[in-house]
Structures are given as structure tokens and as C-alpha cells.
Amino acid sequence: MVRISRRGALALLGGGGVLAGLAATGGARALAAAGPPEVRPPLPRARLLDADEPLRAGRAVFSGGQEGFGYNGGIPGPTIRLRNGDAFARRVENLMDQPTTVHWHGLVAPQDMDGQPHDEIAAGSGRDYAFPIRQRAGLNWYHPHPHGTTAAQAWYGLAGFFVIEDEEEAALGLPSGDQELFLVIRDAQSAAGGMFGYVADIAGTEGEVPMVNGVAWPRTTLARGFARLRILNGANARVFRLRSQAALTVIGNDGGLIDTPQPVDEIEMAPGERVDVLMDLRGFEPGATVGLNCNAAGWPMLEIEVTEGPETGWEIPGHLSEIETLVHSGEPDRTFVFQENERINGEVYEMNRIDFIVPFGAVERWRFASARGAPHPIHVHGAHFQVLEGTVPNGGVRAVRPWERGWKDTVNVRTHETVDVLVRFDVYEGRYLLHCHKLEHEDHGMMMNFVVSRNPDEARKRAELERLYGPICFSEA
Ligand SMILES: [Cu+2]
Numbered sequence: 429m430v431r432i433s434r435r436g437a438l439a440l441l442g443g444g445g446v447l448a449g450l451a452a453t454g455g456a457r458a459l460a461a462a463g464p465p466e467v468r469p470p471l472p473r474a475r476l477l478d479a480d481e482p483l484r485a486g487r488a489v490f491s492g493g494q495e496g497f498g499y500n501g502g503i504p505g506p507t508i509r510l511r512n513g514d515a516f517a518r519r520v521e522n523l524m525d526q527p528t529t530v531h532w533h534g535l536v537a538p539q540d541m542d543g544q545p546h547d548e549i550a551a552g553s554g555r556d557y558a559f560p561i562r563q564r565a566g567l568n569w570y571h572p573h574p575h576g577t578t579a580a581q582a583w584y585g586l587a588g589f590f591v592i593e594d595e596e597e598a599a600l601g602l603p604s605g606d607q608e609l610f611l612v613i614r615d616a617q618s619a620a621g622g623m624f625g626y627v628a629d630i631a632g633t634e635g636e637v638p639m640v641n642g643v644a645w646p647r648t649t650l651a652r653g654f655a656r657l658r659i660l661n662g663a664n665a666r667v668f669r670l671r672s673q674a675a676l677t678v679i680g681n682d683g684g685l686i687d688t689p690q691p692v693d694e695i696e697m698a699p700g701e702r703v704d705v706l707m708d709l710r711g712f713e714p715g716a717t718v719g720l721n722c723n724a725a726g727w728p729m730l731e732i733e734v735t736e737g738p739e740t741g742w743e744i745p746g747h748l749s750e751i752e753t754l755v756h757s758g759e760p761d762r763t764f765v766f767q768e769n770e771r772i773n774g775e776v777y778e779m780n781r782i783d784f785i786v787p788f789g790a791v792e793r794w795r796f797a798s799a800r801g802a803p804h805p806i807h808v809h810g811a812h813f814q815v816l817e818g819t820v821p822n823g824g825v826r827a828v829r830p831w832e833r834g835w836k837d838t839v840n841v842r843t844h845e846t847v848d849v850l851v852r853f854d855v856y857e858g859r860y861l862l863h864c865h866k867l868e869h870e871d872h873g874m875m876m877n878f879v880v881s882r883n884p885d886e887a888r889k890r891a892e893l894e895r896l897y898g899p900i901c902f903s904e905a
Contacts, residue, residue: 472641633665861876
């Protein structure tokens, strides 16, 4: 396996200096194999999905003739951009030779629109999705969720952005247009099986090369001033630790804007998580380059050349958004222990088993605990949650990280950590999922079905019958 040397990585990421370009750094020969080329390819920017354009999951050919899958041929697929209150309606066509589903990650959707493993779209067929947008502004995304093959389909390129806007966000005047970048960061294989050669590893498949928007080691330009980077970790299993020579301020995450801006040195991102970050390029001369780097892998993933820009005088607002604080005074209502590569509380996922019932509208405190196989990024469908303090192995406190404020739908639980969250399902009743977003863990069964119900006793009885007999059709009488 070719990796950038520790020394090379430190040289690239160290201090506040401007990234000078790899050819000029020491150890360029060693870096050449695993590092960026002398001339980096341009960063692709996803286009918007056209008004009546179906979403098509199918084969795609990427740069260098690599074959994979893509939505409408791209990584990421075309971006869906709507406002809170809009109606979403879209046909999804499966042009692949295998079943798929599309899950709208971060969107609160009715059960039959949630793209769960239960609702496969057969090869060669399609499905119409339609539901109202009933949530605040935020960066969501869509990806496949078929049981047992999510990891491979995601690895081969299926992912796209689903952006929601609202008035509260618009009022802030955040950087937009060319100064707003949507970035899906992930890793890929290298020469061994090609960039998209998928080698399943139950412990979580990691690649040797970083990709941003489907391209390895890209470059782009941003004007002096502030830029808004909206980043998704679309990797199967890799945790990124993002750094830059430019100052970074977190303003949002999975669930939209947080309350107040959080300046950070580093942002840890596990698969499925999103961050909304302001990059301060005011102090850089035109022609300077800064990077978006991964400090964990030693990767200068994205190079940004600073160009001349107008003096806007815009400053980061001191207050970003109003966040309702969920309140729960008791012990955890439920504890979930994530074990090895496939189990939650000792059980492996079964499609027709309902694992627990949640009362509609109640605030519950859930404890996520990681045993072996961590980190486990835990994702909940059907609602957002608020992260509370947890514990670390030596009995210390696991503080809420700056990018975990506000609302989340995915939280990273490291080895032997516990993380408590408060969650309230108050939009839809129905069956939803709780699972590890390390995709190989998810595929191997680190997932649970639960039902949100106004009548938990009835839901429990029904779940018992369905466990014995499979889905049951009840009359409405
Ligand atoms: Cu896991």
C-alpha cells in the first residue's frame, strides 16, 4: 500500500504557511505515487437537477475511462435544491442490473418515501417519490439503501446533494454563487482495482486515494473574502480530519445552521456527516494557494487558488439561528451497543423484525455505546436529534464537538465511547431505521427497524405478529 510519508504529510499540513505545491516539497518522488499530480484536474461542480428530469441510477464513465455507477452520470449526481414548504416529486429510474433504493438522507419523509431496504426498485424499473418538504434549511443528500449492497453501490459512485433553503438562512447573506462550494469527500481504490475497484471489507472498506466530487486531487479557485464550504463525507468507512491554512468557522451541520459560529482548527467527519464551514480568505493575496487537507490520512485533498475579489465588508454574524432545546430529565430510555461489524445489542438486522416502538411526539434520550469495530457513525431516519455529553473510556467526558451543536442525523461514536442524544419523532408515524453508516457494517446487519406510533401498544402487538408471519394487511375498520 502506498502512503504519503508521515514527514511529507506534516510538511504539507503544518503551520499556517501557504501550500507551495507538491513538486517543490521534499520527498516529491515518494509522494508522486500517492500524492497529487503536478497539474491537478479541475474540481467538478454538480449541476442542478432539471425541472422534469428523472433521477437515473446507472452506469457511468468517469475521468480516465473508469467505470462505475452514477446518478445521471455524475459524482455527485445533480443537486436537488428546494425551499422549506415546497413539494418534492421525482421519478427515480434504475438502469442498473441490480435492485436499488434511494434514501433521502437527512430528509424527514413518510415511511414509503424514505427509500428503505424494504422498498427496492427492481433492475430496469422505476419509482415515483413525492412528499412535502417540512424542515429547516440544511445540506442533505441522496444515496442507495438496498439491503446488503449499499456499500458497493455507494462505492461505485451513487450520491448526490439535496439542499433545503429557508428564510432564516437567506437573511444571513452567506457567501453564495461561485463562493459556495458543495463538496463530497470520500476515498477510492488506486491502481490495484482501478479507482472504483471495490474490495469488500467487513470492517469498513477504505481506499488509497482521496476524491472530491468524484475526482482525485482536484483544484479550484475562490475569490478573496469568505467562502462557504458545504461538505459531505460520502466515504464508505473513512473518517476525515479536515484542516486548512485558512481559518475555518463551522456554521452548520446535518440539521442545518447551528446557533453561533464555532471557529475550529480541525473538523472530524465520519461517513454520512455534513458540515457547513466558512473559509476566511481575506488575508490571502491573489495567486496564493490554500488547501482543504485531511490531517488523518495526510492528504492535501483539494487545492484552492485565491483570486481577486470585491471587498464586501461582510462579517460572520454572531448569531446564526434559533435552535429549540429538547428537554429530558431522566435516564436514557434506550441504550444501543454497537458491536464488532454487524450487531446492535447482540442482534443482526432482520428486515421483518421491528426492534422497538417509539411513542410519537415524545422526547426520548438514547444512549449509543460502541464496543469493538468503532468508530461507528450512527444514523437515525425519520427525525433529527440533539447531541449531549457522553463518556470516553477512562471515565472522562466526551464533550459535544463544535460541529455537533444544533440538530444532527448522524453522530460518530469512537471506540468505547458513549454518546447520548435527545430525539423526538413528531412528523410521521411509521417504520424507520437506526444504523451504523459505516456502509459495510450497515450491509452486514448493524441496523434496526423501529416504529413510531401514537398507539405504542397496538404497534407492539402488530410487530409481534409480523415477526411471525411477515407483513400483515389490516383492515381500516
Ligand atoms: Cu459501525
